[in-house]
Amino acid sequence: MRKISLVICFLFAFCFPLVAEAETETDAEVGFHIKAIIPDNQVDKKLTYFDLRLESGQKQTIKFLIENTSNEESTYKISVNQAYTNDQGFIDYTQPADNQEIPEEFQISKIAKVPESITLAGGKSQEVSIDLTMPEKEFDGQILSAIHVMKEGQAEQEGQIVNNYGYVLGLKLTNNENEVQRKLELEDIEPAISFGKTSVVATLKNPTMDAIGHLKYNAEVKNAAGETVKEVSYDKDMQMAPLSTYRFAIDWDNERLEAGDYSLHLTVADAKDNEWEFDREFTISENEAKEVNKVAITEVNQQSIPTWVYVVVGVLLGIIILLLIYFLFIRNKKKEE
CATH class of the missing domain: 1.20.5 (Single alpha-helices involved in coiled-coils or other helix-helix interfaces)
Incomplete structure (x- = not known):
């Protein structure tokens, strides 16, 4: 069964410019909508998503409304997903985050409890409760997450296309207004297949609980002779979620990877005049080059x-x-x- 998922996002201003796109969808096509019921401890009451400040260990129940605008009974799957940095280099909420990078007490699955699903008759609405329990340990920065509501597909026959429609409603939790000193770390460099192409991937880590926006990347790879073999610049105001990693891919332009010793010079800058420079040597082995080339070059040749x-x-x-x-x-x- 083929499945097409359309996610309509209402998120934080620095995360996704998708609100205008979402508003072009009609209720007739989507069949439902959701709305945050903003509580008194909302930090900025002009926002349409949850932006809450709570004490350490504090408990609170917040609510949002689901309204079935169609004439048919529908079931909606509900989850709360932690922010992560996707392969395009932007903050995302549409999939569960890799919790390996996040201490257990700060995992949104430990903090927020929601029903797995609800079923509504056509034309009906219902308030859905989310029970929050803040970490006992005080923290600077923010816990970024989003309430993810997906309408289950109606068609289940083999070979049919199933349209799953959904919304993402932001949930930001803070303890205080303390400024966080931003950090970036370079964890690893390796040859890899990225977006079906030969690449060298530098894994970057944001070890803080602060989201970083307006990131720009400049990378230069040199061979053992000191010759520049690849140079890329990404100037797209990219982002990193708190306590997340980003696999920064240096596209090899569909060329074969050659085994040998290399060096990477990578510069990352944000809009707050922070700049991080990394110089790291790495090696591509004969076996690594062979494995990457075998898959990626074959795919490129087939597509070309x-x-x-x-x-x-x-x-x-x-x-x-x-x-x-x-x-x-x-x-x-x-x-x-």
């Missing part, structure tokens, strides 16, 4: 064959088959005569 080639080959095969049939027909006719 133009459609007209297949058309010409198909026509030629058709002509050959017709000629074979013709000659067999003539041969059999001569035998009969």
Whole structure:
């Protein structure tokens, strides 16, 4: 069964410019909508998502409204997902985060409890409660997460396309207004397949509980002879979620990776005049280069064959088959005569 998921996001201003896109969807197509019921301890009451300040160990129940605007009964799956940095280098909430980077007391799964799903008749609405229990340990920064509500697909037959519609409603939790000293760490460099292409991936880590925005990247890779083999710049105001890693991919432009010794010079800067510089040597082994090239180059070659080639080959095969049939027909006719 093929499945298409459409997620409509109402998120933090620095995370996604998707609110305008979401507003273009009609209730008739989506079939439901959600709305935060803003509590008194909302930090900024102009915001339409939850921006809450609570004491250490404090408990609170917050609510949001789900309204089924369709005429049919529908079931909605509910979860609260922690912020993570996706492969494109932006803060995301659409999948559960990798909790290996997050201490247990700060994992949103330990803090927020929600029902797994609710079912609503057509035209009905219901308030959904989220029980929050803040960590006993005080922290500077923020716990970023989002309430994820997905409408279950109606069609379940094999081969059918199932449209799953959903919303993401931001949930930001803080203890205080203390400023966090931003940090970035370079954990590892390795050859890899990224977006189906040969690449060298530098794994960066944000070890703080502060979200970092407006990031710009400049990277230069040199070989053992000191020659620049790759140079890339990303100037797209990218982001990193708190306590997350980002696999920064240096695209090898569909070229084969060559085994050998290399060095990486990477500069990362934000809008607050912070700048991090990393210089690291790394090695691509014969086996690593072979494994990456075997997969990525094959995929590229398959994708690079133009459609007209297949058309010409198909026509030629058709002509050959017709000629074979013709000659067999003539041969059999001569035998009969």
